[in-house]
Amino acid sequence: MTPDALFATLDATWPAAGLTRQGPWTIREGRGGGQRVSAATADGPWQPGDIATAEAAMVALGQRPLFMLRTGDEALDAALEGRGYRINDPVTAYAAPVATLAADAPPHMSAFPHWPPLGIVRDLWAEAGIGPARVAVMDRVTGPKCAILGRQNDRASGACFVALHGQDAMLHALEVTPALRRMGSAAAMVRRAACWAGEQGATRLSLVVTSANLPARALYASLGLQGVGQYHYRTT
Known part of the structure; x- marks a missing residue:
């Protein structure tokens, strides 16, 4: 990429x-x-x-x-x-072919796409600090997009947002509730995002993560995503 x-x-x-x-x-x-x-x-x-x-x-x-x-x-x-x-x-930044990520599709009820975001998805995001101003960013996207609700042990476990730009899809706002982490929910949501993106015609899925978030980076690498770039901010 x-x-x-x-x-x-x-x-x-x-x-x-x-x-x-x-x-x-x-x-x-x-x-x-x-x-x-x-x-x-x-x-x-x-x-x-x-x-x-x-x-x-x-x-x-x-x-x-x-x-x-x-x-x-x-x-x-x-x-x-x-x-x-x-x-x-x-x-x-990480990216991988949609086909690579979607090859091992998760059970449908472990992560399912929808739009607009369900109330429980908004609640999960809010608990993680993703409030109305950031949901408004998602609302501004004009192309194909969806929210994904993750489920683990018959409970809502997490959420993410996916949108398309041409044949590229990008995943944002991936959050898993602390009590249900390390149980596979994040991986299921990434794979479901790839499945959904492929259905919309995308060939590649990308995402960005803070470089200090080593657990997330290890997860993405384990799923077959590869580093494709870096950037940082400077502020006063």
Whole structure:
């Protein structure tokens, strides 16, 4: 998966409330939806003096200055460090063919797709800190999308969100309730997401996870997902 494909899929399946260009910058209006939809990115040649333009645009939206740094942004990364910006939440991206993940489909009742999200799914997300502002991000997706409810031991165990951008699907907001972790629910939801994505015409499933989340990364690797990129944020 190329970096361009990864970030295009990320923007399409977890969209900001608004996008504007300010000189070389893409400015995202997040409306409380998290870092991914609030971070500015450099999408053209920039000069050190241009950083203030991005900062002012984010402050005008009521947002704290926040930049996403991708491969190729090393000079910007260094410039922001020199201005006192600190690294926040390094992220690793994973991807795999849908056919690989869907080959071992889980029992239907262990993870089933639906839209709009059931009340229990909203409750599970809320318990994990994924509140209305982030559900609003999901609502903004215009392409095929679904929520997946996981079940374990006859109980609702977790939830995730999946959406398509062309033939790429991306999984977001995967959460398993603490009491039911390490019982296979997360794996079942990832595999069900791949099954659903394949039915919609997708050929690849991707996701992003904070690099410090070693248990999740081990799970994704065990399912056949491979690292395809990294990025991080810098904020004041």
